[in-house]
Amino acid sequence: MAAPVISVEGLRKSYDGFEAVRGIDLEVGAGEIFAFLGPNGAGKTTTVEILEGYRTRNAGEVSVLGIDPQRADRGWRNRVGFVLQESRLVPELTPREAVEQYAGYYSSPRDVDETVNLVGLGEKANARSSKLSGGQQRRLDVALALIGDPELLFLDEPTTGFDPSARRRFWDVIADLRKLGKTVFLTTHYMDEAQTLADRVAIISGGRIVASGSPESLRDRGVQTEIRFRLPQGLGAADLPGGLGDQARVDAGMVTLGVGDPVAPLRELTTWAQQRGFGLPGLTVGAPSLEDVYLELTDGDAAGA
């Protein structure tokens, strides 16, 4: 296998005595879309900013494109693109002009118009950036990060605050990056985003990596199947038959049961419901979502808050 694009070993970082990152290891291969998940305050942004060369570290080995980002030079910046968590655009410039300005910074930039079209801003190319919607501004951010034709792209919570359709359009743009062969390091706290886009996922919590692997392999950890349904009014987990109550999680009347083989518990549940003369509204049987795994691993602390 080719040398990894990003490799991190034993990374540590403290601020004023608080250890935000407590020894993490990561590896991202060429052409991979890698999602880095974690609640706010878990050390996510600190880690990303160390990889981007914005922050120094206290301990550990970090290599990004074969270079320690703490010693990032012009040549390195030519090969990396950033979409920062918070960076407003210059309102006086049009998307085309902004991309043209950034093109001038790189040694072998991509074509300006092609890049504006790639992020779906062809029709807005000559509008002032201040007139763009939030989603369009974020896509212009991606165009600015992409214009230098980087090998590696960092996207830090790129879809925060988007409506669902803007998020889908943004995902299409990221999916196109895969076709271009770019390596993408995506930070997010939206599980559906990671599940849709990422080849591999790592979850950070309390400054440590608590799980990593493909979204599928993470979902398959622990329980294999989840049974969900709505409890009839006035009943609680304790009313469930055959000790199923012990395995149940009840959230606003919605029961989630994690089981190995669903056949026997389903039979028990349906028989129980039929005997008592009520239904099991909203009954679903399926694999747990990445979100369930995430909530379990991060103890549900401030997820997405």
Add this chain to the structure above:
Amino acid sequence: MSGLALVLHQFRFDQKIFWRNRAAVFFTALLPLIFLFILASVFKNADISTLDVKGATYYVPAILTLAVISATTVKLATNLPAEREAGQLKRVRGTPLPPADFVAGRVGNSLVITLIMVVLVSVIGAVVYGVDIPTSTMPALLVTLAVGAFSFSCLGFALAAVIPSEDAAPAVTNATVLPLYFLSGVFIPEDELPNGVLNFADAFPIRHFFEAMFTAWDPNTTGSGFELGHLAVVLAWGLFGLVIAVRFFRWEPRR
């Protein structure tokens, strides 16, 4: 792109952004001209007794002083903190654009705006108020402008470095320069100001820059008009600003 081509590229976009921002054009380019029309018209024939010149002759270099500082210190110290807090500087810092080229583009932008203002104020002074454009003191005027533009740009970066937030930027900047304009004789003729005030203003660069500008425009000036003492003070302040800027300037939001 690299070297001079990259600086010019950066400068070209800084210019485009400036001329498209109506508020910036108003405060940097139009407001000094409005002050010139008001002050030079009201005090056109007033005698500035201690200097033996008419009001119009006094206010042309005074407004030039204001125009240079508006295009450099004020512009840089209000824009840069806003761009820093908006994450724009951080994004630029993540590109291969060398920081020195970014700074050069900004200083070049301020210099060109300064030059345009110098031409406008000089021509309006000559055509509307009959204030002669210097000839024998032209070299002194150009050196004064160069020293002033450099030093007040450095002070702009220094202020930008110590101003904590976007909201504080215009307040801190104006609270710094506006009182000094009054105390340094830029708005109020210096023969109306008590000596104590002028002595206080002498501690700061605006008064010295104005004195050097005035000498270059003063028809009573004999000789080349170089005010080396005043220019030395302006330059010293500029270098002090440079040290502060290099030490404290940040590309990332403070938050």
